[in-house]
Amino acid sequence: MRDNTDNVYLFSDKLYFINPHNVGALDTPNAAGEVGAVACGDGLKLIMGFDPKTETITAATFQTFGRGSAITASSTFTEFIVGKTIDEALRITDQDMADFLGALPPHTTYSSLDRLILERGLRLMSEFFRAVRKAFEETPGFSRLVLVKASSP
Secondary structure, eight states: OOOOOTTTOTTHHHHHHOOOOBOOOOSSSEEEEESOOOGGEEEEEEEEEEETTTTTEEEEEEEEESSSSHHHHHHHHHHTTTTTTTHHHHHHOOHHHHHHHHOOOOTTTHHHHHHHHHHHHHHHHHHHHHHHHHHHHHHHTTSSOEEEEEOOO
């Protein structure tokens, strides 16, 4: 890998956009949430498998409607949360994901729309985990699907 003066860049965003991970539905989800609006081009839907005994995320998929960087952010987010507990997942920041993705080409940044999707996604996950935790606490043996719609910013 050469530095920017040689015009060669490491741009992992391309890999996640061309070949995003964890896209689609889960066979047996027990939680799902959505944020944004598909009609506006900034919709995000997160679907999860969750182990209530360990409060661990066992699987996560997404459906995103937006630019390549929004798809990249969503794909990266699912990579980050699988295997984590609720508390660990709630500590993930957009900077954690940006650091993971690495360098962007010069004069390229995540747009304000992509950041908004990511911030809404993080807020969605916070509301999402609270709802899942509450459902499991209130109903022993709870295994139904929990649906969460994020509140407005």
